[in-house]
Structure formats: C-alpha cells, structure tokens
Amino acid sequence: MDEVSGTLLSLEFDRSTITMVRHMVTDSARNAGLTGMALEDYVLAVHEAVTNAVRYGNAPRGIAMWREPGVLRCEVTDSGPGIPDRSLHRKRLSRFDFGGRGIWLMHRLSDVNIRTGPEGTRVLLSTPVS
Template identity: 85%
Template sequence: MSGTLLSLEFDRSAITLVRHMVTESARNAGLVGMALEDFVLAVHEAVTNAVRYGIAPRGIAMWREPGLLRCEVTDSGPGIPDRTLHRKRMARFDFGGRGIWLMHRLADVTIRTGPDGTTVLLSAAIP
C-alpha cells in the first residue's frame, strides 16, 4: 500500500471516530465537495455493515495510489448471502438492505466474501 493514510481495527463504539478519521484522511488525500461526501458515506456503509453483520476482528485501511484513493474494510463474519450481494433493485418499502446498493452508487466497489469473512474495497478518483 503506497501512501497509507489510515490503518486500524474497530468495533461498534468506534464508528463515529472512524467516520471522522476517514473524512480527514480523504480530505488530506485530495477529495473535496461531493466526491468527499460520497466516498465517506460509502465507507461508512461498509464500516457499519462490518459491525452489524461481521465478527471481530474488523479492520479498515486507507491508502493513496496515483490518481486514486482506496479504502478496504474487512471482517471475519460469515460472509454476505448471495441474495443480498446481487440484489439489483430495492423494493420501495424494504427496510434496510441498502448499504451495498448505496456503496455501488457512491464509489467503485469490489466485494470478496465467503465463510471466513468479507473484504470491501472502495475506490475514488482523486482530482
């Protein structure tokens, strides 16, 4: 990881702190305006999903590559069910289940998941 900006383990009690750290790190990496807000929200969704559905340890790492900001959120949970991972549209009255859908609309996302955990890689272009 070239240009590491952030690397730590987290739990439920650290969600707000992690969001502030992601915001500051992304801003320092060069994201501004809506690009910054979108990326932070996408990462926040990944972090809250890791806390809600994953098992410790949960980690986050953020780094800069030429022209890109990357953030990886990991957990050791049971993995994401296929029906959730590949849902293309949300029903109007569905409660919850929008995190992955939202992440894909706010950032470039790659998800690796299985019985040993999940890794969500989010990327944004740095202007």
C-alpha cells in the first residue's frame, strides 16, 4: 500500500480481466481491514460495477481503490454512453425480472455515488472499515 495516498489498486480492465480484477479487489479490501460478510458484500458490489462497465460502457475502463480514515473507497469508470434514468432509479424488482439488479444490489451492499452522462460513468462505492 502507498502510505502517502492510501492507494491499494489502480488499473484499466476489460472483459478478459474481470476475474483477475475481482481477486485483486478481494485482496486489496482484505488488506484494508475488511473481513467476513463485510468483505464479501463489498467485493460483490464492486464486481457488479466492474461487470456493468464492461457490459454497457466503453473503453477505457478503470478501477481505483483507496483507504481513507474509517472508509474504503473504490471508483469504477468507463467512457460512455451513460446509464439510462430508468436503470438508475429502479426501486423494485420482481423475481421475474431478468437483469437490472446490478445497481440495485450495489446500493444494498455499499454506499454508492453515481455520476453518469454521454461522456461516461463514475461509480464510487464506499464502506466503513476500522
């Protein structure tokens, strides 16, 4: 870990590196102090953001993870085309809905801030860490 900035992870990714990124996120979050269900929940939330960036966004796609006092943050970015409003503000899902659970799940597993538009999307996922 970079002691000055707290950076744990910073790289570009694509479809071929999703599994590697998930392992790196798991290791980085564990090294930052997450354990048990908190670790599993956070890794799943980040994985959903990474998967969505590959599925719906354009290259370049990036991920950065860092630790601040009391919080672990991960930012996933892509270069467009942006997330439609109907996907951002989905409140309910039925068991018959196919897809559309990624953002919904991220919000249940971490603190999420999303900025999106035609130039790209930035998803910031945060979780408490001691």
